[in-house]
Amino acid sequence: MAEDGVLICGAGPVGLTLAIELRRFGVPVRIIDKAAARTDRSKAVVIWCRSLELFARAGLADSLVAAGNKVPHGSILDGAETIAQLDFAELETLYPFALVIPQTETERILEEHLVTLGVSVERQTEMTAFTTSDTGVSATLRAADGAERQVAAASLVGCDGAHSTVRHALGFNFEGSTQMSDWLLADLMLAGPIGEDRILIYWHADGILAIFPMGAGRFRIVADLGPAQQEGPRADPTLAEVVALVAERGPQGITGSNPIWLTCFRINERKVEHYGQGRVFLAGDAAHVHSPAGGQGMNTGMQDAFNLAWKLALVHAGGAGPKLLDSYSIERSAVGDLVLSNATRLTDMALLRNPLAQAVRNSVVHFVLGLSQVRRKAERQLGELDITYAKSPLSVSVVPPPDDLPDAGERLPVPVAGLGARALFTVLGNAGEPAALAAEYPHLVDADTGDDPPGEGLWIVRPDGYVGLVAAPGDLPSAQDYLEAVGRGRRLVEW
Template sequence: MAESNIPVLIVGAGPTGLTAAMELSRMGVDVRIVDRAAQPAPESRALAVQARTLELLGARGVGDTMLALGNRAHTAALYARGRKLAPIELHRMPSDVNFILMLAQSETERLLAEQLAEQGVKVERGIEVTSIAVDDPARVQVTLRTGEGTEETVTAAYVIAADGPHSTLRKSLGMDFPGRTLPLNYVLADLYIEADLPHDQVSIFLGSPGFVAVFPMGGGRFRLMATDPQHWTPERREPAIEDVQRLYDATVHIPARLHTMNWSSRFRINSRHMRTLRAGRVFFGGDAAHVHSPAGGQGMNLGIQDMVNLSWKLAMVLDGRAKPELLDTFSSERLPAIRTVVRFTEIGTRIFNSTNPIVHALRIRVAPRMLARDRVQDRAASMFGQLVADYRADALAENAGGIDGLRPGDRVPDIDPGTLDLNALTLFVGDGADDVADLAHGWAGVVAIRAGVSAAPGTWRLVRPDGYLAAAGRAGDGPVLAGWLHRWFVRSRA
């Protein structure tokens, strides 16, 4: 049996695993990424790319191409009884990318894989994990098998499990995946619709037999999701075009001809997440760690953001710039964000799915009143864009100061991505805070200094590679910065 060593082995080459490989290799970490499937999946599956994901990928050289290929939805609108109830105004997102980008997951994966290949890493396909051993506290041993039956033992310093909802690694390590399966059946289809439907809007139609949601992909192509409480679509086969047309006609008041269906599926929703995202030297992300309703197009984005959070920490620990304790903050930071999305999507799904006539009547009356409030609109838009998550409550945000209402763990909204060092912490120092800049010079490799940029006079902000605030203060607050750095990082002896 062949043997090899690698700092990081990544299992799973969906958006989550590809993001981890892209980030780590960009920061100089040797990685291998393997996937059981012989070829990438051709179906679009996940569709929505949210604002926070676009901000992160834009800073990493992938976002502009995604924007050029995708279709932008600026609103999400609710309809019932033949009329529009209310819009959700996505342009209220506090971001330059204040919309939802509709882009097939297959395209997102292709772009991430191409960027990864430019960095010298190729996805190894047709390879499955047959066993994992975590007995040694200093390493992980994983046995891989190719489609031809050849086996290899890989010894890795760390392993990232991004191998989907039926994760072999999660099961092999006996990790819990608590949650529930929601009761209703759903139909999903990727097809063309000839109708007077907006091409820059997510349209959700509520009816007594359930709901139909259509997501514009551009060029007359749509993703359609519908409930099927009457079991109109036969369970013995994938829904046919006539089945989907029937579901559409039963709920949507806008006449349409559905045709040229690329694929369809039937599914039930699982709403689950792990209790911890770490098992020793194995980290979990994406669908391997959390699954939930596709309502709001949140899932793929969570997985990508999981890996952006983990990768900078892992890279800095591997090259000795950070203490191993930093890795504990991956799970403690990401789990609250995951719980919020799982809860939000489950509640939304239960409300929209109800076939109870009283609930249906309440939806029609309450939705317009709620969405007429600016505060509700602002919050709804930010939640869709995944801009509301913060890490304020985590240990990494303790004793780290703050400035002008911005606290450690907050997303920093006004940083020019071109000024952010994606391989280290970036210290933005305003005029008059020279004492803090002088202190930071002793942390070469850990802190990159940007003087006179993105910081008001007499203030400073330390920003993480993922765009969240690490620490902040004013001139004279150097001890705050020094104390925080000493807790989590390793000062160079050079």
Template sequence: MNGETSERHVIVVGAGPTGLLLAGDLAAAGVPVTLVEKRGHRISNLSRAFVVHARTLEQLDARGLADALEAKGRTLDRINLFGRLSVRLDTLPSRFNHLLVIPQYEVEEVLERRAVEAGVRFRYETEVTAIEQGTDAGTATGVGAGGEEGGVTVVVRTADGGTDRLIAAYVVGTDGHRSAVRTAVGLPFPGKSVIRSVVLADVRLDEEPAQVLTANAVGDAFAFIAPFGDGYHRVIGWHRGHDVPDSEPLGLDEVREITRLALGRDYGMRDARWMSRFHSDERQAPAYRVGRVFLAGDAAHVHTPAGGQGMNTGLQDAANLGWKLAAVLGGHADPALLDTYEAERHPVGRAVLRSSGGIVRLAMAKSPWMLGLRTALTTLVNQVAPVRTRAVGRITGIGYRYAAPRGAHRLVGTRVPDVALITGRLHESLRGGRFVLVTPPGREPEGDRGDRLAVGHWTSDCRTTVLVRPDGYVAWAADDAVDDATVEAALREWLGEPLGESLEPGKPLGSEV
């Protein structure tokens, strides 16, 4: 058996979008990362996700990746639901005031390339079989062989059938709804199947749909069509009257029939290159952390595909966790900062389960009272601006904020738009995984934190000083009367000491969010 030991090493399990983004973030911050993947080295074109929402595009923009994806995909400025509800996106307070329609594998290719360039070590055809945590599972120090003095050991089965032991400071399971990591640490995955016998087919169409995304639901059926961009389209459908096991053979005639029921035509679908049945679950792990092991993406939560929020929620998980692990392993933050990952992201996962579940239940409505409820909610969203703003904010991700401690400034925990600074856009300043201190012109912080902090000045007459976290949310803020000593205290709390100064033992940094 071979072993790997590192007090700063992180093992990410699962090379989907969530794992690729997280591993790339950590490696870019100088953290040694191994990405373990059960599959071989192949990005499949059998994508599950097709939609990238505004908040995710903002996160990708902060990594210099959004423009390349925008060039490959197609944008949509509104979301149509239930036939009568058309939600405009072009009024979003974001540079990305639209939906990007692009297959998941295109996103994975961009994220994989970044991870490779950052130095992530990939181990394909490697399956997790067990996880062993040391006695000091709550701290970032004392990693020993076998995890005996702290740290965590991942036992894996290699491509040749052998066994290996990989030792690291932390492990993150991003290995999907059947997560081996979640199972290994004993976390349940409570929930239920919401829809059974959903059909899926990748086909060619003789007739191109009028819209980039085509979707509709009637009482007994719904269907969704999205383009791959290579001549094929993904078709997803469901028929209430044909509830069969996932193992039941699927023919193209059945897909055509469901599509005609829901959309009125089948668009001349032919030449299926892949077809299958699946069921859609709503599940969430009760905790996202067990000692030194974290869960993110589908390993932590799964829900219906309604609203296209699955991949996006996982990428937001990764954006939240990555900078925190890097800060702790870099010695700039107390390990207590890592507890805020679950505190912030678990409520978001729960909210996504509710919103996506609500959409699909309304789409499946058949009883008179449910149809009446759908009509009432459609009218409410169409006619009441605050309700529409809240709904769009939840679906696109820009409407979420993280809870702030009592007495914190009103901005703490809120998302910061891509504001203009004298030196450029905020998202450009966030590149490199740094905090950004946005202040009125003339203020410069003391000390050298260039590896962790960028300073930007408002182009307007705004007098507020804001410390923006690497994931684009406000860590700390103060109004115009703030003095330099107060700013420096905030920087020390969140970023540690300037270069050349050591961290005081036991001093908590960023332990509250």
């Protein structure tokens, strides 16, 4: 890798996503991992709609979908009684489902794709330390035999998980706590009267039991086992214990076999305040960990990577000043805060033990999710379709958008051919603005993606599909001002 490239520490799902994005944008990449091989533990099993939309730009969504189970429905139940239903099938996206897929498969597909882009993960390579200067980063890498070497890069991204070396070296606090309750995780084959097109969440009086169908008879089970009775981790459950728990809290007449992974875990809820410092950035579990409720952790980390990649690429290509990179932490830390608070809320609801509180919870959720607008909001939130960067310095509304059309910071809901193929902005306007701005700002505006706007107006859309600018039709000065600001690193608004 050239010294002007990006060093990625950690080849989990987040590091692999970042490497793919940077490579397809033409940025030199080195990706290292201290482990000898990919993990065989499938912690995350759901990829949500928005992540798939973003993977589609890299041509990867179809391979992921082909390897997973498309689950369009979800139910919250109390025994045989349905408390609420979720239906992802009507979400306005090309991927209206939860894709249930083992993390091992996700990582396999990502790593194999990365190889086709000319990059292999350097395994058994641990980063032990780094120093930074005005011009770059120098990292110490240790091989399996203990030999150390120095490598240089323009930037370093710590995608090295919850125990991040990069975060420790930055001296960042990982604020939060570990919940003292035990959870069970089981990957196994189930047989009996259970479908594969629905995520089942049982709110049993003794605790929650969630069942995710991975396809071909394989299921993921997560259940809360109540307050921890001991300091250290609880012993792994047996297959018989898992099957008994399913019978007690969930569907009847189910048999289990072929356990792939049976374990217990505790929930950590922690997050850094800033996602980077100078030329060093954090993404994924290195920056935030939380309850698996809602299945957002890996997705949030991957979307950190999607957000950071185009900014690093634009700066690397000289199209934008380094100030653009400040927006990464601002945007993603705000999303991280929201994801953490939502996951905590869902977990707290699931952990209620008082029978009266449980009855109130069930009635309220039944009523509230019975309202179609609230239900749709919950479905969009789970699918991560409602993430917005409205408060970002990169989001500028000169005029309010016409009804139902996206405002600055929001995701453009309609696919635009070629958008995000390069780390360049797309201009949508029908008064000749796309061609005019592409000619004036070739390092910032993609000449091949200009298209009709979704309505009356002028939009500048970022490579990750979020709207940067909304202006009146033909308002070239506002568009020029926006692009000048991004290009020169001038502040768009104070931050």
